[in-house]
Amino acid sequence: MKCPKCGKEMEQGYFYGQRALWSKNGDKFTILKGKDDVKLFASGSPAYKCEHCHKIVVVIDY
Numbered sequence: 001m002k003c004p005k006c007g008k009e010m011e012q013g014y015f016y017g018q019r020a021l022w023s024k025n026g027d028k029f030t031i032l033k034g035k036d037d038v039k040l041f042a043s044g045s046p047a048y049k050c051e052h053c054h055k056i057v058v059v060i061d062y
């Protein structure tokens, strides 16, 4: 996968973590699910690392 910031090839790995949430709202204080939010069970998802920009891109099924 190419880095969305610099366009260089990223190194593939995996993401490990607990609960997460996707939301269009950028100023939430909790991860309680609101309308249109999506709960994510992301542990084990493929994740790509850019050494150049220090970015991680995680690809999560929902």
Ligand SMILES: [Zn+2]
Pocket: 003, 004, 005, 006, 007, 008, 050, 051, 052, 053, 054, 055
């Ligand atoms: Zn990059």
